Amino acid sequence: EEREVEKYNASPEDAARTIKAAARFFGASTTGITKLDKRHIHSHDMGRAILFENVDQPYEKEDRRTDADRMFVRERRALRRIRIKNARGTRKILVQASVILEWFLADLICEYGTNWRRPVYLWLFTVLFMFPMFYFISSICGCPMIYGLVNDNVYDCLLNSIYFSVVTATTLGYGDYHPIGWGKLLAGIEAVFGTFMWAVFLAVFARKYMR
DSSP: OTTSOOOOOOOHHHHHHHHHHHHHHTTOSSOOOOOOOGGGSOOEETTEEOOOOOTHHHHHHTTOHHHHHHHHHHHHHHHHHHHHHHOOTTHHHHHHHHHHHHIIIIIIHHTTTTOSHHHHHHHHHIIIIIHHHHHHHHHHTTOOSEETSTTSOHHHHHHHHHHHHHHHHTTOOOSSSEEOTHHHHHHHHHHHHHHHHHHHHHHHHHHHHOO
């Protein structure tokens, strides 16, 4: 109608015959009409999975970066599923482990570097709430993980727990407080987490604003 062409009014049978005739005219040897079923769509060719890659490239050229990021994430997730599906035997366990690790480190945290909000929120939650709660609760329960917090009042203990968590995650380590007992393990985990998250921040922001 937008092209000022009359709407095609024909029965489904007539439309099917027209499509079959057109297909034969263009060289099709066998033609047929059936209800669309996802099982009819080929996913493999000669045993190899069919994957349409570089879907994000046209979006990049059109300056539609949000769409390009979305398609890139979809592609990476599809590749993960294909890797698990094609794995056989004992190798399947290793593939599943690598896929889980990739999901946690790359997809869950920052959606393959396309989502800058996730790492920021994760860092704020873990460094300003989760780790300080471990230090704070252990101190008020009489089993301190941080030397020096046990003598503080409750309010100061909470603030100093947050302070210690921040200097640990940023690997500053001024030395006024230091971990003891199981706090050494927890502080070590937080230091590794903080170092990893700084790398994630750099990768995500560089990808978003410098490409």
